[in-house]
Amino acid sequence: MALTMTAKRRLVTTALLAPASVWLFVFLVLPFIAMVIFSVGERGPAGGYQAAFTFAQYANLPARAAAYWNTLLLAPVGAFFCLVVAYPTAYYLAVKASPRHRLLLVSLVVVPFWTSLLVRTYAWMYILGSRGIPNLLDMIGIADVRLLNTPGAVLLGIVYGYLPLMIMPIYVSLEKLDRRLLEASADLGAKPVSTFFSVTLPLSLPGVMTGVALVTILLLGEYLIPQLLGGGKVFFIGNALVDLFLQSRNWPFGSAIAVTLVAIVVVVLMVAMRIAWRISGTRQVDLI
Amino acid sequence: MISAPTNDIEFRSVTKRYGAVTAVSDINLTVPKGAFVALLGPSGCGKTTCLRMIGGFEQPSEGEVLIAGKVANGVPAYRRPVNMVFQQYALFPHFDVEKNVAYGLKQLRPKLPVAEISRRVGEALEMVRLSGFAKRRIHEMSGGQQQRVALARALVNKPSVLLLDEPLAALDKKLRTAMQIELQTLQRDLGITFVLVTHDQEEALSMSDLVCVMSAGRIRQLATPQEVYDRPADLFVADFVGKTNRFDGTLEAGGTVRLGNGAALPVSRKDLAPGAVTVALRPEAIRLSRGTGNAATLEGTVTHRIFLGSAAEYSIAIDGLGDMLVTAERQTQNDLVAPGERVAISFDPGTAHIFPA
Numbered sequence: 074m075a076l077t078m079t080a081k082r083r084l085v086t087t088a089l090l091a092p093a094s095v096w097l098f099v100f101l102v103l104p105f106i107a108m109v110i111f112s113v114g115e116r117g118p119a120g121g122y123q124a125a126f127t128f129a130q131y132a133n134l135p136a137r138a139a140a141y142w143n144t145l146l147l148a149p150v151g152a153f154f155c156l157v158v159a160y161p162t163a164y165y166l167a168v169k170a171s172p173r174h175r176l177l178l179v180s181l182v183v184v185p186f187w188t189s190l191l192v193r194t195y196a197w198m199y200i201l202g203s204r205g206i207p208n209l210l211d212m213i214g215i216a217d218v219r220l221l222n223t224p225g226a227v228l229l230g231i232v233y234g235y236l237p238l239m240i241m242p243i244y245v246s247l248e249k250l251d252r253r254l255l256e257a258s259a260d261l262g263a264k265p266v267s268t269f270f271s272v273t274l275p276l277s278l279p280g281v282m283t284g285v286a287l288v289t290i291l292l293l294g295e296y297l298i299p300q301l302l303g304g305g306k307v308f309f310i311g312n313a314l315v316d317l318f319l320q321s322r323n324w325p326f327g328s329a330i331a332v333t334l335v336a337i338v339v340v341v342l343m344v345a346m347r348i349a350w351r352i353s354g355t356r357q358v359d360l361i
Numbered sequence: 362m363i364s365a366p367t368n369d370i371e372f373r374s375v376t377k378r379y380g381a382v383t384a385v386s387d388i389n390l391t392v393p394k395g396a397f398v399a400l401l402g403p404s405g406c407g408k409t410t411c412l413r414m415i416g417g418f419e420q421p422s423e424g425e426v427l428i429a430g431k432v433a434n435g436v437p438a439y440r441r442p443v444n445m446v447f448q449q450y451a452l453f454p455h456f457d458v459e460k461n462v463a464y465g466l467k468q469l470r471p472k473l474p475v476a477e478i479s480r481r482v483g484e485a486l487e488m489v490r491l492s493g494f495a496k497r498r499i500h501e502m503s504g505g506q507q508q509r510v511a512l513a514r515a516l517v518n519k520p521s522v523l524l525l526d527e528p529l530a531a532l533d534k535k536l537r538t539a540m541q542i543e544l545q546t547l548q549r550d551l552g553i554t555f556v557l558v559t560h561d562q563e564e565a566l567s568m569s570d571l572v573c574v575m576s577a578g579r580i581r582q583l584a585t586p587q588e589v590y591d592r593p594a595d596l597f598v599a600d601f602v603g604k605t606n607r608f609d610g611t612l613e614a615g616g617t618v619r620l621g622n623g624a625a626l627p628v629s630r631k632d633l634a635p636g637a638v639t640v641a642l643r644p645e646a647i648r649l650s651r652g653t654g655n656a657a658t659l660e661g662t663v664t665h666r667i668f669l670g671s672a673a674e675y676s677i678a679i680d681g682l683g684d685m686l687v688t689a690e691r692q693t694q695n696d697l698v699a700p701g702e703r704v705a706i707s708f709d710p711g712t713a714h715i716f717p718a
Contacts, residue, residue, distance in 0.1 A: 253451035256418050259438040260445045262468035262518065271464075275455045 105335070111328035120322025130329035137330055140313040143299070145337070147224065147307070148292035151231035152239070152285050158232060159239035159284065164273075166240070167247035179244065182237050190234055194301045197233065201226050201302065222304030230298040235291065239284040246280025247273070282349035290338050310334055368430070369394045369522050369554040370415055375424035377410050384410040386578040387424070392522075392571075397548050397555045399565035402575035403601065408558045411575075412524050415556060417441045429521055439468070444515040445524040449531060450507050452499045458510050459495040462486060465518040485513040488547070505536045512544075516551070523548075525557040529564060541568050562602045566590065574598045596716045599641040606642040606685045609718065611635070618715065622681030624659055629710040637718040644688040646712035649675065650705050651698060658705045661685070663698050673697055677704060 112130055117123040134141075166178055185193065199205055201220040210218045220226055250273065258268040296311030305312075310330060317327035370392035377385040385407040392398050400408035413419040414426050417438030426433050428441060444465070452461050462485050466478045473481075486492050489509035499507065508528060515523055528544070529537045545568050548555045559565050565572050566586040574581045574589060574597075582594035593599035600607070610618040610626075612635050617625040620640070628640070653660060661679035675687045675698065687706060691697070698704055 251451065253447050253449070254453060256416075256438065257445070257447055257451040257453070258464070259418075260416060260443075260447075261465035261514070262439050263464070264439055264468075267468065272453060 108328045108331055111324050112332045114325045114328075116323045116325055120324070122324045130325045131333070133326060134329065134333060137310070137313050140308050140310045140330075143224075143307055144293055144295075144310045144334075147227060147231065147299075147309070148289050148295070151228055151235065151292050152288040154228060154232045155235050155239040155288050156281065156285060159236055159243055160281070162236075163240045163243035163247055163280075167244050167250075168273075182240050186237055190297060191301075194230055194234065194298060197226075197230055198301055201229070221302065222306050224303070224307050226302040227299050227307045230302040231292060231295070234298060235288045238287050238291070242283040242287065243277060243280040246277045246283075250276055279349050282345050286342055286345045289341060293334060293338055367394055368392060369396075369428065370556065371425075371427035371430075372411070372414075373425040373427065375411075375414065375421045375426060377407070377414065377419060378422045383578055385414075385421075388578075388580055390573065390580060390583065392554060392556060395552050395554055396571055397545070397557070397569045398571045398573060399557045399559055399569035400573050400575060401559055401562060401565040401602070404560055406575040407578040408560075408573075408575050409526060412445075412526055412556060412558045415441075415443060415522065416445050416524050417443075442520055443522040443524055444518055444520040445526065446508075446511045446515050446528045448526045448528075450511040452507055452510055452514070454499050456499070457495070458486070458491065458497050458499070458502070461499065461510055462513045462517050464514065469518075481517055482513075485517040488516070489513045504531055504533075505540065508532065508540060512547070516547075516553075520553065522554045522556060525555060527559055528557070529559075530561075537564075544568060566602070572602075574601060576601070593641070593714060596639055596641060599714055599716070604644050604686055604688075606644065606647075608640045608642075608682060610638055610640055612638045612715065616710075618713075620659075620682060622659075622679070624682075626659075626713070627710045628713050628715055630715045633715060633717060639716045639718050641714040641716065642685075642708060643712065644674065644686040645690075646708050647685070647687045647689075648707050649677075649687055649689050649698065650707075652703060653705055658707045659685075660703065660705050663700045663702050663704055666698070666700055668697070675704075677706065679706070 111122050113126050113128065115123045115125040115127060115129070162182070166175060166182070170178055198221060201207075203221075205220075207218045207220055210216075254272050254276070255268055258272045259265075263271065294311050295309055296315060299307050299309040299312055303309075314327050314331060317323045317330070368391045370390070372388045372390040375385060375388045375390075376383065388407075388411065390411075400411055402408045410419060414421055415428065415433075417433065417436060417440075420434060428443060433441060453464065456464070459479075459482055462482045463478050466473055466481055482495070483492070486495060489512050491506065491509055491513065494502065494506065494510075499510070502510065508531075511528070525544075529540050532540060541564065544555070555569075557565070557569060566589070569586060571583060572586050572589045573583045574594075576597050582589055582598045584592075584594075589598060589602055593602060596607070599605045608620055610620040612618050612628075612630070612633055613625070614635050616628060616630070618628050618638060618640055619625050626640075659679050659682065661677045661682075663675050664678050664684070665676040667674040669688075672688055672690045675689065677685050677687055679685050685706070689696075689698075
């Protein structure tokens with residue numbers, strides 16, 4: 074049986090996309106539909122879900138305003154601090170480091186990923202806890218410093234945990250930056266600082282946007298770091314969801330919060346992409 | 362009174378090494394003010410390194426590079442009165458045409474007034490005939506247009522020297538010829554020194570006043586295009602510039618060269634000592650006639666013919682010697698020789714280049 078070329082190509086495309094499509098449908102689309110249905114339902118007498126059609130859960134969202142506030146504040150702020158630390162690092166790795174050492178240095182950035190974030194966050198708990206830095210400060214006469222279970226501790230944990238995710242996309246965009254553009258800039262009389270701000274930075278923005286979007290989106294669903302370093306005092310949406318689904322078994326309310334979160338993520342992502350396109354002047358921005 | 366320097370660029374015993382590799386070795390070169398110089402050579406001959414040392418992107422390991430009479434060693438690229446048209450143009454993809462061209466002007470201190478910048482950008486775009494394209498993005502421009510944007514961007518600061526790194530390599534043949542003429546006109550009108558790097562001998566010969574043939578980090582010949590072609594300094598130049606037939610032979614007293622097949626050809630080099638030599642002959646310097654010749658000719662059989670319209674290119678198997686390329690202008694409509702025919706070839710003694718082997 075002879076297939077035409079187009080038919081054959083279509084078959085190959087379908088075959089290549091099938092596993093990912095099935096996976097996404099079963100584990101993303103279906104659960105999301107279920108979540109949307111739950112979110113307009115009611116909590117059953119013994120918890121869980123009871124069929125209904127009401128927006129009562131959405132009307133009740135302000136009850137978790139603190140979680141939204143913490144998440145929507147600390148996610149972008151965390152991403153921002155990540156960026157501040159990551160950009161110079163990525164710049165050094167991509168531009169200044171000698172090619173011989175580059176691979177080693179880049180792998181040093183990635184290596185911490187090989188150990189569990191849980192273990193590394195526990196280490197921070199110890200460092201920030203009363204037997205860690207506060208203890209040392211106490212010895213030199215600065216008493217009663219509280220580090221653990223503060224927003225600052227959560228922020229620190231966030232920057233520490235998500236740094237590689239910010240460094241890598243920026244590194245990639247700086248690494249593929251055409252060096253001749255920098256030479257052209259210098260040739261036209263631009264001093265190095267001027268070249269950085271007029272050429273290097275704008276052309277690395279796609280990487281910056283990717284990193285910021287990646288870290289922000291993951292932070293919006295963060296659970297572990299606020300739990301361990303925030304001690305339940307810095308409460309994220311992720312923590313609220315765990316409570317609602319596992320403790321109070323209020324599935325409809327939890328679903329409403331989750332759906333709202335997804336909506337926020339989608340909007341953030343779309344705006345970020347638009348901005349990246351606008352600035353870099355191309356449509357070839359690989360956002361995630 | 363100090364006279365103004367008459368040379369825009371000067372290399373004094375310049376050597377450039379990368380680790381163990383010597384890219385440029387002990388080069389001396391002067392480029393007169395207002396000249397159009399082509400650095401010509403195969404890839405890896407050091408021509409681009411020389412250009413980059415003028416631009417300030419590389420520093421010589423030894424020797425001095427002078428720009429407008431001043432030693433430029435250690436002077437960063439952004440302080441040099443030279444501008445470059447980069448290979449593949451290196452236009453800023455995030456700026457439109459206007460911003461690309463204005464880039465150099467915006468770096469000037471004290472700052473130029475905005476009106477002055479836009480006036481000069483307009484002039485530069487007009488010069489390269491891109492007036493209506495100011496707001497276009499770079500990726501919306503064709504290769505030829507990008508090339509002209511690059512030219513405008515490099516010329517807008519009125520450099521004393523314009524450097525061109527294989528500027529026409531990315532263009533198709535027709536556009537290339539048009540740009541060659543445009544570049545030449547531009548250079549004459551502006552009176553700016555142009556230094557062009559190319560591996561394309563046709564480009565070098567057609568555009569420049571001076572050709573600097575390089576190989577293996579050294580200058581082989583610096584002369585006018587005509588001189589380089591007609592009187593190549595050595596076998597490398599003869600081979601690299603234009604087409605050349607080469608034969609090994611022995612120069613004998615009395616001004617004849619005895620070739621491998623025993624033929625003795627008269628040549629006009631009385632200055633060389635007798636001994637082993639290589640004879641180089643341009644394909645168009647050779648005369649072709651049907652049938653057999655005489656003592657001063659070579660004979661052979663035509664193996665291939667490439668018809669070029671106004672001329673024909675023949676490949677001829679010379680008896681006992683090997684293949685020879687001959688270009689024959691057509692005089693009449695029936696003077697084409699067919700493959701398989703026997704021919705005799707001859708040449709004026711003065712057109713053969715003799716190099717000691």
